[in-house]
Amino acid sequence: MIDMINIGMDIGLLGVLLACALLILRSGSLLAIILLSAAYSLSICALFVILDAVDVAFTEAAVGAGISTVLMLAVIRRQDESLHAPRWPSAISVVTGLGLGLLLIVGTLDMSMYGNPLAPVHLHLAPRFIGQSGAETGIPNVVTSVLASYRGYDTLGEVVVIFAAGLSVLLLLPSANTETGEEHEDRQRRAWIADNPILKAALLRVIPLVLLFALYVQFHGDYGPGGGFQAGVIFGAGVITFGLLCGLGKLLAILSERWVSIGMAAGVLLYAGTGVAAMWRGGNFLDYSTLAETPTAGQHTGILLIELGVGITVAFTMISLFICFSRGRD
Amino acid sequence: MIDLLGGTLLILGSAVVLVGGFGLLRLPDCFSRLHAAGVIDTLGAWLVLLGLLVLSTSIIVAFKVLLLIILFYFLSPVNSHGLSRTALKSGLRPFTDKPS
Numbered sequence: 001m002i003d004m005i006n007i008g009m010d011i012g013l014l015g016v017l018l019a020c021a022l023l024i025l026r027s028g029s030l031l032a033i034i035l036l037s038a039a040y041s042l043s044i045c046a047l048f049v050i051l052d053a054v055d056v057a058f059t060e061a062a063v064g065a066g067i068s069t070v071l072m073l074a075v076i077r078r079q080d081e082s083l084h085a086p087r088w089p090s091a092i093s094v095v096t097g098l099g100l101g102l103l104l105i106v107g108t109l110d111m112s113m114y115g116n117p118l119a120p121v122h123l124h125l126a127p128r129f130i131g132q133s134g135a136e137t138g139i140p141n142v143v144t145s146v147l148a149s150y151r152g153y154d155t156l157g158e159v160v161v162i163f164a165a166g167l168s169v170l171l172l173l174p175s176a177n178t179e180t181g182e183e184h185e186d187r188q189r190r191a192w193i194a195d196n197p198i199l200k201a202a203l204l205r206v207i208p209l210v211l212l213f214a215l216y217v218q219f220h221g222d223y224g225p226g227g228g229f230q231a232g233v234i235f236g237a238g239v240i241t242f243g244l245l246c247g248l249g250k251l252l253a254i255l256s257e258r259w260v261s262i263g264m265a266a267g268v269l270l271y272a273g274t275g276v277a278a279m280w281r282g283g284n285f286l287d288y289s290t291l292a293e294t295p296t297a298g299q300h301t302g303i304l305l306i307e308l309g310v311g312i313t314v315a316f317t318m319i320s321l322f323i324c325f326s327r328g329r330d
Numbered sequence: 331m332i333d334l335l336g337g338t339l340l341i342l343g344s345a346v347v348l349v350g351g352f353g354l355l356r357l358p359d360c361f362s363r364l365h366a367a368g369v370i371d372t373l374g375a376w377l378v379l380l381g382l383l384v385l386s387t388s389i390i391v392a393f394k395v396l397l398l399i400i401l402f403y404f405l406s407p408v409n410s411h412g413l414s415r416t417a418l419k420s421g422l423r424p425f426t427d428k429p430s
Contacts, residue, residue: 196412196415198408198411198412199408199411199412202404202405202408203408205404206401206404206405
Protein backbone atom coordinates (compact mmCIF):
# COMPACT_ATOMS: atom_id res chain seq x y z
CA MET A 1 0.00 0.00 0.00
CA ILE A 2 2.74 2.45 1.02
CA ASP A 3 4.79 1.32 -1.99
CA MET A 4 1.83 2.01 -4.27
CA ILE A 5 1.46 5.52 -2.84
CA ASN A 6 5.19 6.19 -3.27
CA ILE A 7 5.20 5.01 -6.88
CA GLY A 8 2.09 7.05 -7.53
CA MET A 9 3.75 10.17 -6.11
CA ASP A 10 6.91 9.58 -8.18
CA ILE A 11 4.90 9.16 -11.38
CA GLY A 12 2.70 12.13 -10.57
CA LEU A 13 5.67 14.45 -9.89
CA LEU A 14 7.55 13.28 -12.98
CA GLY A 15 4.33 13.84 -14.95
CA VAL A 16 4.14 17.41 -13.63
CA LEU A 17 7.78 17.93 -14.71
CA LEU A 18 7.01 16.68 -18.22
CA ALA A 19 3.83 18.77 -18.43
CA CYS A 20 5.74 21.91 -17.34
CA ALA A 21 8.46 21.28 -19.93
CA LEU A 22 5.92 20.80 -22.75
CA LEU A 23 3.90 23.86 -21.70
CA ILE A 24 7.10 25.96 -21.62
CA LEU A 25 7.85 24.85 -25.18
CA ARG A 26 4.40 25.85 -26.41
CA SER A 27 3.84 28.97 -24.33
CA GLY A 28 3.72 32.41 -25.92
CA SER A 29 4.21 34.50 -22.79
CA LEU A 30 7.49 35.04 -20.99
CA LEU A 31 5.63 35.55 -17.72
CA ALA A 32 3.93 32.16 -18.06
CA ILE A 33 7.27 30.53 -18.91
CA ILE A 34 8.92 31.97 -15.81
CA LEU A 35 6.10 30.79 -13.55
CA LEU A 36 6.13 27.37 -15.21
CA SER A 37 9.86 27.01 -14.56
CA ALA A 38 9.20 27.89 -10.91
CA ALA A 39 6.58 25.11 -10.81
CA TYR A 40 9.10 22.79 -12.49
CA SER A 41 11.68 23.62 -9.81
CA LEU A 42 9.19 23.03 -7.00
CA SER A 43 8.20 19.59 -8.27
CA ILE A 44 11.80 18.50 -8.87
CA CYS A 45 12.50 19.77 -5.35
CA ALA A 46 9.82 17.43 -4.01
CA LEU A 47 11.44 14.59 -5.99
CA PHE A 48 14.81 15.38 -4.39
CA VAL A 49 13.21 15.18 -0.95
CA ILE A 50 11.77 11.77 -1.85
CA LEU A 51 15.28 10.68 -2.89
CA ASP A 52 16.56 11.87 0.53
CA ALA A 53 18.74 14.54 -1.12
CA VAL A 54 17.63 17.26 1.30
CA ASP A 55 20.59 19.56 0.64
CA VAL A 56 19.96 19.51 -3.11
CA ALA A 57 16.22 20.01 -2.56
CA PHE A 58 16.96 22.99 -0.33
CA THR A 59 19.19 24.55 -2.99
CA GLU A 60 16.63 23.89 -5.71
CA ALA A 61 13.84 25.48 -3.67
CA ALA A 62 15.93 28.55 -2.80
CA VAL A 63 17.64 29.04 -6.16
CA GLY A 64 15.37 27.48 -8.76
CA ALA A 65 11.93 28.24 -7.43
CA GLY A 66 12.85 31.29 -5.37
CA ILE A 67 15.43 33.78 -6.44
CA SER A 68 15.80 32.97 -10.13
CA THR A 69 12.06 33.53 -10.53
CA VAL A 70 12.40 36.96 -8.90
CA LEU A 71 15.44 37.87 -11.03
CA MET A 72 13.70 36.71 -14.23
CA LEU A 73 10.63 38.78 -13.33
CA ALA A 74 12.93 41.77 -12.77
CA VAL A 75 14.37 41.17 -16.26
CA ILE A 76 11.05 40.99 -18.09
CA ARG A 77 9.91 44.17 -16.40
CA ARG A 78 12.50 45.82 -18.63
CA GLN A 79 10.90 44.59 -21.82
CA ASP A 80 7.86 43.37 -23.66
CA GLU A 81 6.35 40.31 -22.06
CA SER A 82 4.99 38.63 -25.17
CA LEU A 83 6.90 36.31 -27.46
CA HIS A 84 6.39 35.52 -31.09
CA ALA A 85 3.77 32.82 -31.31
CA PRO A 86 5.63 29.51 -31.13
CA ARG A 87 5.84 27.75 -34.46
CA TRP A 88 6.22 24.09 -35.15
CA PRO A 89 9.94 23.29 -35.31
CA SER A 90 11.61 22.95 -38.70
CA ALA A 91 12.73 19.56 -39.99
CA ILE A 92 16.40 20.35 -39.44
CA SER A 93 15.93 21.23 -35.77
CA VAL A 94 13.85 18.10 -35.18
CA VAL A 95 16.57 15.93 -36.74
CA THR A 96 19.35 17.68 -34.78
CA GLY A 97 17.38 17.51 -31.52
CA LEU A 98 16.50 13.85 -31.91
CA GLY A 99 20.08 13.01 -32.94
CA LEU A 100 21.56 14.78 -29.93
CA GLY A 101 19.01 13.14 -27.63
CA LEU A 102 19.92 9.73 -29.06
CA LEU A 103 23.62 10.41 -28.48
CA LEU A 104 22.92 11.38 -24.87
CA ILE A 105 20.94 8.19 -24.31
CA VAL A 106 23.76 6.13 -25.86
CA GLY A 107 26.14 7.98 -23.53
CA THR A 108 24.16 6.93 -20.46
CA LEU A 109 24.43 3.24 -21.46
CA ASP A 110 27.99 3.24 -20.12
CA MET A 111 26.80 4.38 -16.70
CA SER A 112 25.92 1.86 -14.01
CA MET A 113 22.28 1.01 -13.57
CA TYR A 114 20.43 3.16 -11.02
CA GLY A 115 20.74 1.52 -7.62
CA ASN A 116 23.32 -1.07 -8.74
CA PRO A 117 25.24 -1.95 -5.53
CA LEU A 118 28.33 -2.92 -7.57
CA ALA A 119 28.69 0.50 -9.20
CA PRO A 120 32.16 1.99 -8.56
CA VAL A 121 30.65 4.90 -6.64
CA HIS A 122 29.11 2.49 -4.11
CA LEU A 123 32.24 0.31 -3.86
CA HIS A 124 34.87 3.00 -3.32
CA LEU A 125 33.55 6.53 -2.78
CA ALA A 126 30.43 6.04 -0.68
CA PRO A 127 32.03 3.77 1.99
CA ARG A 128 34.95 6.17 2.34
CA PHE A 129 32.78 9.27 2.67
CA ILE A 130 30.13 7.70 4.89
CA GLY A 131 32.57 5.76 7.04
CA GLN A 132 35.44 8.19 7.46
CA SER A 133 34.38 11.74 6.61
CA GLY A 134 33.12 12.31 10.16
CA ALA A 135 36.47 11.37 11.67
CA GLU A 136 38.49 13.13 8.97
CA THR A 137 36.69 16.48 8.92
CA GLY A 138 34.83 16.57 12.23
CA ILE A 139 31.60 17.39 10.41
CA PRO A 140 28.53 15.14 10.63
CA ASN A 141 26.88 16.34 7.39
CA VAL A 142 28.59 14.27 4.69
CA VAL A 143 27.22 16.49 1.92
CA THR A 144 28.97 19.53 3.39
CA SER A 145 32.30 17.77 3.92
CA VAL A 146 32.26 16.31 0.39
CA LEU A 147 31.28 19.65 -1.15
CA ALA A 148 33.70 21.78 0.82
CA SER A 149 36.67 19.52 1.42
CA TYR A 150 36.89 16.37 -0.73
CA ARG A 151 35.83 18.24 -3.86
CA GLY A 152 36.77 21.74 -2.77
CA TYR A 153 38.26 22.46 -6.21
CA ASP A 154 34.88 21.95 -7.93
CA THR A 155 33.13 24.18 -5.43
CA LEU A 156 35.77 26.88 -5.89
CA GLY A 157 35.06 26.59 -9.63
CA GLU A 158 31.33 27.00 -9.01
CA VAL A 159 31.85 30.11 -6.88
CA VAL A 160 34.10 31.61 -9.56
CA VAL A 161 31.40 30.88 -12.18
CA ILE A 162 28.79 32.70 -10.06
CA PHE A 163 31.21 35.60 -9.57
CA ALA A 164 31.96 35.71 -13.31
CA ALA A 165 28.25 35.68 -14.14
CA GLY A 166 27.61 38.60 -11.81
CA LEU A 167 30.61 40.42 -13.29
CA SER A 168 29.39 39.91 -16.88
CA VAL A 169 25.97 41.34 -16.03
CA LEU A 170 27.71 44.35 -14.45
CA LEU A 171 29.77 44.83 -17.62
CA LEU A 172 26.96 44.24 -20.12
CA LEU A 173 24.15 46.36 -18.68
CA PRO A 174 24.54 50.09 -19.10
CA SER A 175 25.08 51.76 -15.77
CA ALA A 176 23.66 55.13 -16.76
CA ASN A 177 19.97 55.86 -16.68
CA THR A 178 18.97 55.40 -20.31
CA GLU A 179 15.21 55.16 -20.09
CA THR A 180 12.96 57.41 -22.18
CA GLY A 181 10.16 59.54 -20.77
CA GLU A 182 7.58 57.04 -21.96
CA GLU A 183 9.37 54.20 -20.19
CA HIS A 184 9.54 56.33 -17.08
CA GLU A 185 5.77 56.85 -17.03
CA ASP A 186 5.20 53.18 -17.67
CA ARG A 187 7.40 52.31 -14.72
CA GLN A 188 5.74 54.85 -12.46
CA ARG A 189 2.46 53.13 -13.20
CA ARG A 190 3.96 49.79 -12.24
CA ALA A 191 5.85 51.02 -9.18
CA TRP A 192 2.85 50.42 -7.00
CA ILE A 193 4.49 47.97 -4.67
CA ALA A 194 6.53 50.62 -2.86
CA ASP A 195 3.46 52.49 -1.67
CA ASN A 196 1.54 49.52 -0.35
CA PRO A 197 1.33 49.94 3.43
CA ILE A 198 0.05 46.42 4.11
CA LEU A 199 2.85 44.68 2.23
CA LYS A 200 5.36 47.01 3.84
CA ALA A 201 4.03 46.49 7.36
CA ALA A 202 4.03 42.72 7.05
CA LEU A 203 7.18 42.08 5.03
CA LEU A 204 9.46 44.58 6.76
CA ARG A 205 8.88 42.58 9.94
CA VAL A 206 9.73 39.33 8.19
CA ILE A 207 13.00 40.49 6.59
CA PRO A 208 15.04 40.34 9.85
CA LEU A 209 13.78 36.79 10.37
CA VAL A 210 14.83 35.90 6.82
CA LEU A 211 18.32 37.30 7.37
CA LEU A 212 18.58 35.47 10.70
CA PHE A 213 17.46 32.25 9.04
CA ALA A 214 20.13 32.77 6.36
CA LEU A 215 22.81 32.95 9.06
CA TYR A 216 21.39 29.81 10.68
CA VAL A 217 21.52 27.97 7.36
CA GLN A 218 25.07 29.23 6.80
CA PHE A 219 26.51 28.11 10.12
CA HIS A 220 24.31 25.07 10.68
CA GLY A 221 25.37 23.61 7.31
CA ASP A 222 27.97 21.49 9.10
CA TYR A 223 25.28 19.65 11.07
CA GLY A 224 22.19 19.65 8.87
CA PRO A 225 21.00 20.55 5.41
CA GLY A 226 22.31 23.94 4.39
CA GLY A 227 25.53 25.73 3.58
CA GLY A 228 26.91 28.71 1.77
CA PHE A 229 24.92 28.48 -1.44
CA GLN A 230 21.50 28.26 0.21
CA ALA A 231 22.37 30.79 2.89
CA GLY A 232 23.71 33.25 0.32
CA VAL A 233 20.55 32.99 -1.74
CA ILE A 234 18.29 33.41 1.30
CA PHE A 235 20.27 36.42 2.51
CA GLY A 236 20.17 37.93 -0.98
CA ALA A 237 16.42 37.31 -1.14
CA GLY A 238 15.91 39.17 2.12
CA VAL A 239 17.83 42.19 0.86
CA ILE A 240 16.04 42.06 -2.52
CA THR A 241 12.68 42.02 -0.74
CA PHE A 242 13.74 45.19 1.04
CA GLY A 243 14.70 46.70 -2.33
CA LEU A 244 11.32 45.79 -3.81
CA LEU A 245 9.41 47.22 -0.85
CA CYS A 246 11.29 50.44 -0.18
CA GLY A 247 12.71 51.13 -3.62
CA LEU A 248 16.18 50.84 -5.05
CA GLY A 249 17.17 54.29 -3.76
CA LYS A 250 16.73 53.31 -0.12
CA LEU A 251 18.55 50.02 -0.71
CA LEU A 252 21.51 51.80 -2.34
CA ALA A 253 21.58 54.32 0.51
CA ILE A 254 22.23 51.44 2.92
CA LEU A 255 24.36 49.28 0.66
CA SER A 256 26.14 51.15 -2.11
CA GLU A 257 27.00 49.44 -5.40
CA ARG A 258 30.67 49.77 -4.57
CA TRP A 259 30.25 47.65 -1.43
CA VAL A 260 28.18 45.11 -3.33
CA SER A 261 30.98 44.69 -5.87
CA ILE A 262 33.55 44.45 -3.10
CA GLY A 263 31.41 41.80 -1.37
CA MET A 264 31.16 39.74 -4.58
CA ALA A 265 34.93 39.63 -4.88
CA ALA A 266 35.58 39.23 -1.14
CA GLY A 267 33.82 35.84 -0.98
CA VAL A 268 35.89 34.36 -3.81
CA LEU A 269 39.03 35.83 -2.27
CA LEU A 270 38.18 34.34 1.13
CA TYR A 271 37.70 30.91 -0.48
CA ALA A 272 40.87 31.00 -2.57
CA GLY A 273 42.73 32.69 0.30
CA THR A 274 41.88 29.77 2.60
CA GLY A 275 43.43 27.50 -0.02
CA VAL A 276 46.55 29.64 -0.22
CA ALA A 277 46.77 29.79 3.59
CA ALA A 278 46.79 25.98 3.62
CA MET A 279 49.71 26.07 1.16
CA TRP A 280 51.45 28.70 3.28
CA ARG A 281 51.35 26.37 6.26
CA GLY A 282 52.91 23.56 4.30
CA GLY A 283 49.96 21.66 2.84
CA ASN A 284 48.40 21.46 -0.61
CA PHE A 285 46.06 24.08 -2.07
CA LEU A 286 42.65 23.73 -0.34
CA ASP A 287 43.96 20.95 1.94
CA TYR A 288 42.74 22.44 5.20
CA SER A 289 44.41 19.87 7.47
CA THR A 290 47.34 22.22 8.12
CA LEU A 291 45.17 25.14 9.23
CA ALA A 292 44.93 24.17 12.91
CA GLU A 293 46.69 22.01 15.46
CA THR A 294 45.05 18.72 14.49
CA PRO A 295 44.07 17.79 10.89
CA THR A 296 40.43 17.37 11.92
CA ALA A 297 40.22 20.80 13.53
CA GLY A 298 41.98 22.23 10.46
CA GLN A 299 39.43 20.65 8.15
CA HIS A 300 36.61 22.03 10.28
CA THR A 301 38.07 25.56 10.24
CA GLY A 302 38.72 25.43 6.50
CA ILE A 303 35.20 24.24 5.72
CA LEU A 304 33.67 27.00 7.87
CA LEU A 305 35.79 29.64 6.11
CA ILE A 306 35.15 28.52 2.55
CA GLU A 307 31.41 28.06 3.20
CA LEU A 308 31.40 31.66 4.44
CA GLY A 309 33.19 32.71 1.23
CA VAL A 310 30.57 30.90 -0.85
CA GLY A 311 27.76 32.56 1.10
CA ILE A 312 29.21 36.06 0.75
CA THR A 313 29.80 35.79 -2.99
CA VAL A 314 26.39 34.23 -3.69
CA ALA A 315 24.51 36.81 -1.57
CA PHE A 316 26.24 39.82 -3.08
CA THR A 317 26.00 38.46 -6.64
CA MET A 318 22.22 38.07 -6.21
CA ILE A 319 21.94 41.61 -4.83
CA SER A 320 24.15 42.93 -7.64
CA LEU A 321 22.02 41.19 -10.30
CA PHE A 322 18.87 42.66 -8.76
CA ILE A 323 20.38 46.16 -8.67
CA CYS A 324 21.55 45.86 -12.29
CA PHE A 325 18.17 44.66 -13.54
CA SER A 326 16.19 47.32 -11.76
CA ARG A 327 18.59 50.25 -12.10
CA GLY A 328 17.14 53.32 -13.75
CA ARG A 329 13.79 51.88 -12.75
CA ASP A 330 13.26 53.39 -9.37
CA MET B 331 -6.46 10.05 21.58
CA ILE B 332 -3.70 12.32 20.29
CA ASP B 333 -3.53 10.27 17.10
CA LEU B 334 -7.27 10.68 16.65
CA LEU B 335 -7.09 14.44 17.15
CA GLY B 336 -4.12 14.82 14.78
CA GLY B 337 -5.73 12.59 12.16
CA THR B 338 -9.01 14.51 12.33
CA LEU B 339 -7.17 17.82 11.88
CA LEU B 340 -5.23 16.41 8.91
CA ILE B 341 -8.38 15.10 7.23
CA LEU B 342 -10.26 18.36 7.86
CA GLY B 343 -7.32 20.30 6.42
CA SER B 344 -7.16 18.06 3.36
CA ALA B 345 -10.88 18.53 2.81
CA VAL B 346 -10.47 22.32 2.95
CA VAL B 347 -7.55 22.14 0.50
CA LEU B 348 -9.65 19.97 -1.82
CA VAL B 349 -12.54 22.45 -1.73
CA GLY B 350 -10.07 25.27 -2.40
CA GLY B 351 -8.67 23.31 -5.34
CA PHE B 352 -12.15 22.93 -6.84
CA GLY B 353 -12.73 26.64 -6.35
CA LEU B 354 -9.45 27.46 -8.07
CA LEU B 355 -10.57 25.51 -11.13
CA ARG B 356 -14.25 26.43 -11.17
CA LEU B 357 -14.49 30.10 -10.21
CA PRO B 358 -14.78 32.63 -13.05
CA ASP B 359 -12.09 35.30 -12.54
CA CYS B 360 -8.78 36.13 -10.91
CA PHE B 361 -10.25 37.67 -7.76
CA SER B 362 -12.67 34.88 -6.90
CA ARG B 363 -9.90 32.34 -7.63
CA LEU B 364 -7.66 34.23 -5.23
CA HIS B 365 -10.39 33.81 -2.65
CA ALA B 366 -10.27 30.04 -3.19
CA ALA B 367 -6.47 30.02 -3.09
CA GLY B 368 -6.63 32.07 0.10
CA VAL B 369 -8.77 29.39 1.73
CA ILE B 370 -6.05 26.81 0.92
CA ASP B 371 -3.26 29.10 2.15
CA THR B 372 -4.92 29.97 5.42
CA LEU B 373 -7.45 27.51 6.87
CA GLY B 374 -6.22 24.52 4.86
CA ALA B 375 -2.57 25.08 5.70
CA TRP B 376 -3.33 25.87 9.33
CA LEU B 377 -5.39 22.70 9.87
CA VAL B 378 -2.77 20.48 8.20
CA LEU B 379 0.06 22.12 10.15
CA LEU B 380 -1.91 21.92 13.41
CA GLY B 381 -2.43 18.22 12.75
CA LEU B 382 1.31 17.80 12.18
CA LEU B 383 2.00 19.80 15.35
CA VAL B 384 -0.23 17.50 17.39
CA LEU B 385 1.35 14.40 15.82
CA SER B 386 4.97 15.58 16.01
CA THR B 387 7.16 13.44 18.24
CA SER B 388 10.08 15.75 19.02
CA ILE B 389 10.02 19.21 20.54
CA ILE B 390 12.29 20.61 17.77
CA VAL B 391 9.89 19.50 15.03
CA ALA B 392 6.94 20.87 16.99
CA PHE B 393 8.71 24.22 17.36
CA LYS B 394 9.46 24.40 13.63
CA VAL B 395 5.85 23.58 12.75
CA LEU B 396 4.68 26.25 15.21
CA LEU B 397 6.94 28.80 13.48
CA LEU B 398 5.45 27.77 10.13
CA ILE B 399 1.92 28.26 11.48
CA ILE B 400 2.80 31.75 12.71
CA LEU B 401 4.43 32.66 9.38
CA PHE B 402 1.48 31.33 7.40
CA TYR B 403 -0.89 33.24 9.70
CA PHE B 404 0.68 36.55 8.68
CA LEU B 405 2.05 35.94 5.21
CA SER B 406 -0.76 34.08 3.41
CA PRO B 407 -3.33 36.88 3.75
CA VAL B 408 -0.65 39.41 2.79
CA ASN B 409 0.13 37.31 -0.29
CA SER B 410 -3.50 37.23 -1.38
CA HIS B 411 -3.78 40.96 -0.75
CA GLY B 412 -0.64 41.70 -2.75
CA LEU B 413 -1.78 39.57 -5.68
CA SER B 414 -5.28 41.01 -5.84
CA ARG B 415 -3.98 44.56 -5.51
CA THR B 416 -1.52 43.94 -8.33
CA ALA B 417 -4.29 42.54 -10.48
CA LEU B 418 -6.49 45.56 -9.81
CA LYS B 419 -3.63 48.02 -10.42
CA SER B 420 -2.72 46.40 -13.71
CA GLY B 421 -6.24 46.95 -14.98
CA LEU B 422 -8.05 43.71 -14.24
CA ARG B 423 -11.70 44.31 -13.25
CA PRO B 424 -13.68 41.92 -11.06
CA PHE B 425 -16.17 39.71 -12.83
CA THR B 426 -19.79 40.78 -12.29
CA ASP B 427 -23.03 39.67 -13.89
CA LYS B 428 -23.81 43.25 -14.82
CA PRO B 429 -22.74 44.18 -18.37
CA SER B 430 -19.79 46.55 -18.16
